[in-house]
Amino acid sequence: MTLEEKIGQMVQIERNVATPDVMKKYFIGSVLSGGGSVPASKATAETWVNMVNDLQKGSLSTRLGIPMIYGIDAVHGHNNVYNATIFPHNVGLGVTRQLYKLLLPFFFFFFPPRDPKLIKKIGEATALEVRATGIPYAFAPCIAVCRDPRWGRCYESYSEDPRIVQLMTEIIPGLQGDLPANSKKGVPFVAGKTKVAACAKHFVGDGGTTKGINENNTVISLNGLLNIHMPAYLNSISKGVATVMVSYSSWNGMKMHANRDLVTGFLKNKLKFRGFVISDWQGIDRITSPPGANYSYSVQAGVSAGIDMIMVPNNFIEFIDDLTYLVKKNIIPISRIDDAVKRILRVKFVMGLFENPLADHSLANQLGSKEHRELAREAVRKSLVLLKNGKSANKPLLPLPKKATKILVAGSHADNLGNQCGGWTISWQGLSGNDLTVGTTILKAVKNTVDPTTQVVYSENPDADFVKSNDFSYAIVVVGEPPYAETFGDSLNLTIAEPGPSTIKSVCGAVKCVVIVVSGRPVVIQPYLSTVDALVAAWLPGTEGQGVADVLFGDNGFTGKLARTWFKTVDQLPMNVGDSHYDPLFPFGSTSRNVYQLLIEQVISAAGKFKLESQGDWVSTQESGLGFRMEIEVGFLDGGLGSGFKTWVGSGFRAKGQCHVLELGFGTSGRVGSGFGTESVSGFKTEGRVGSNFGTGMGSRSSFEMVVGAGFCGWDRVLRSGFETWSELSFRTGDQCIFMSVALTSSKYNQSND
Incomplete structure (x- = not known):
């Protein structure tokens, strides 16, 4: 050449x-x-x-x-x-x-x-x-x-x-x-x-x-x-x-x-x-x-x-x-x-x-095929984060009923495909409006989802009198940031674009409302938090707004967990998980949701059995001993794929041939896995569990874990606490009790990185 x-x-x-x-x-x-x-x-x-x-x-x-x-x-x-x-x-x-x-x-x-x-x-x-x-x-x-x-x-x-x-x-x-x-x-x-x-x-x-x-x-x-x-x-x-x-x-x-x-x-x-x-x-x-x-x-x-x-x-x-x-x-x-x-x-x-x-x-x-749009719709559903659901924990607002009499949809981002897609869409900085490309706005998605008898009323920025006079069952307020890219998006205040704040105040002060924030990052929301009944972070969902309605009305559940810290005020920035001054409005990894996980446990009996007989036909066998369990975890907080052994102690009893266990266990496990590229991570886990298992029935358990690990990214410390309820099937083989359960879990994660 x-x-x-x-x-x-x-x-x-x-x-x-x-x-x-x-x-x-x-x-x-x-x-x-x-x-x-x-x-x-x-x-x-x-x-x-x-x-x-x-x-x-x-x-x-x-x-x-x-x-x-x-x-x-x-x-x-x-x-x-x-x-x-x-x-x-x-x-x-x-x-x-x-x-x-x-x-x-x-x-x-x-x-x-x-x-x-x-x-x-x-x-x-x-x-x-x-x-x-x-x-x-x-x-x-x-x-x-x-x-x-x-x-x-x-x-x-x-x-x-x-x-x-x-x-x-x-x-x-x-x-x-x-x-x-x-x-x-x-x-x-x-x-x-x-x-x-x-x-x-x-x-x-x-x-x-x-x-x-x-x-x-x-x-x-x-x-x-x-x-x-x-x-x-x-x-x-x-x-x-x-x-x-x-x-x-x-x-x-x-x-x-x-x-x-x-x-x-x-x-x-x-x-x-x-x-x-x-x-x-x-x-x-x-x-x-x-x-x-x-x-x-x-x-x-x-x-x-x-x-x-x-x-x-x-x-x-x-x-x-x-x-x-x-x-x-x-x-x-x-x-x-x-x-x-x-x-x-x-x-x-x-x-x-x-x-x-x-x-x-x-x-x-x-280009724009049905299969790809369905995939994008799935991605939208899984990207939504439920930050608040109800003004009290026992009165959730979401999911909204599809057969509500009358629903108000308001906000600058409710019927604006350009705002919904954000920057780097058709043009460098992005465009507001509905003529830039083909897609479904959140307003259109709501109309597609509700029952034909439900009246959906759209007003971009209604005043309080309009809201009060219309006897709405619920309101959906969609606000956020305008499109931007690169330097044009640099911001020292991170506020919701006007008239978003006034729309929230006018609507949510008069009717039960869910606020959906369409933004490229966390924005200032704390001043309005007490006013809203439910709060959803939708980020910049793209063309397939139907995914928002899928979750809003309960066809699918909320599964997203914050991958960014949601600050209280911009004075706190920069603030990331693990910082000494960490005091967020919504912490990294948080969500107001429940997670399903499959748990399969094996109880291995040891010495020390004895029998108790009571009232003739009620036979109980109490057992105490050591058990061990192999665990494989694919997770993002722990840093990847790991496996190891866990030991625990507990007690159990058998009534009329059924297996039950009442457990208070503490144990330690070693874990080796690949969590940081080609690097390996090892650590130790300590776990305390208090709970009960009821044969073929329901149970509950609270737990905490502390994970300490070392890998390419340094030392990690993770504290977890949570509460579980589950449906369980148990059976016995020889001297062993097998418990198989599907758990509904709510967990809180706190993490610090050194």
Whole structure:
């Protein structure tokens, strides 16, 4: 390859400056669509495919015929494209995590169903819709760990907890396909024509900037950077992620786009990442302040740091000229250029672009398909968090009855698809209104769900007199934030947009109401909390608002748990779980919900039996002894998959041949598992249980646990307390009592991280 051909491969330009002739003349390696950059308004999948193929033909007409890569931001579905399925933003998907606990009989092995995780299914659907438009590369996922909700990109983050973000990297095999067994560490992988190359972003520390200011400085020790912001990159690389995008932000004053130690020294050399590193939009320009003040220096600093593909996106000729000069003058060694081009070509080969450079229309029906919309609806249901239900615990408001006489629906976000989807939807900043794409608003969902005899009245901002005079049975108030993206979303006050607060006061002061908050992060809600009967965090649910009504009216239950701390006042920020000043309105992991879990226990008898006879026909056998239990836990608070043994002591009795146990047990268990990428975690658990089991009947139990563990992210301490009720079947085999129970559990988790 000539130097000109090599440098061309390193260039990514915007669609609006790309033509087949430009692709051929400058050997351009990649093209992108920025937010809102489309071939036509409401363009069809076929129109997108034709546009991408026209540009590809320009690349194929070069001397070497190297295909270009077309990339696009598909951060919550194929969000730039009309009629695509818009999934909830990451802030909502982070709360969909679920805890699976299996308590198994000793010497009895049990495997849970291998159903793909929701996030992986979303990745699979997104890949199909992106490929439907002829595009093989998605700038997703964002694996930022947002530590301050004042940041305008916080909705792009799954959680403030790095462990949840790690778990959400399961979207990568959804986008790219499952990594083959025995794959070499760090080597990128894309499974075929229905998959896309993924991009883990933004490397690294973008979610930890001071005061949440976008593109600002993250002040943190190396240990803090590695423990909080780095772990998800280990997971991404272990799953074969094809590319990594560098962050605009700085780490302790050093711009990440110029940070050779982290980009080359850590990411490429230590973590063995073999895909290519890409800049953000005009990322190298922003190495200097103001941006572009010394462009030649920025090119030198960015390429020398280890950035392989540069998202120029418009002034590509200046970039090519400057980089050519720097190489010819030996300021940048040709070996650095060769490394970049090898990485880019490696990704193009694994994507199959050399074999199949041109897209066809065969996947066009995948765009906005019924199956994908049903998946998004499921994601909406599971992303909802019930924060309050009733003004007293024994008088819950939700679920609402479908046959209520008259329901008021109010609020700026009740009938506004754009507000419901948020930023990065059709345009970069997002749009308000109902004309941007195809979907179901929350108002429409309510009307679809209630009984035909129920009257649904919509008023965006009704006054108190209107509410009082209409004798409503219930009110649903949907308020929140307007759409925004990146710096435009930075906020120091985090308030609900007007007229939301006045709507809450007017409506909830006159009728039983549930307030649904549509926002990209926690917002100030404490002043209105005593006024509302029920409170639901819906985040930014996307196009499938029917999922909200599914849960609101009881067709499905609330299952989401907060993946972010909900603060009382902005004065507390930044405040994350484990902080010494932690005093939230709603803590990390909280929810007003019940969880079903399957418990299978085995009681193993020991010595010390004796009999008591009473009233002739009543025979009781009392037993005391030691038991042990194997436990496998897949959970997010504990850090992953673990197994171990637990010992306990208790007592039991048998009446008329039935097994019963009255137990007061204390025990200790050791646990070994994989919770932090490829690292292992070990710990000890102490548990106290008080309760009773009644043969084939009902029971109750209170419990507490303390878990102490060590792993890649440091030491963890978790305190849990809770109360359980369950239905139980027990039977006896030999000298053993077997208890099988399905438990309805309500738990509170308190966590501290050192």
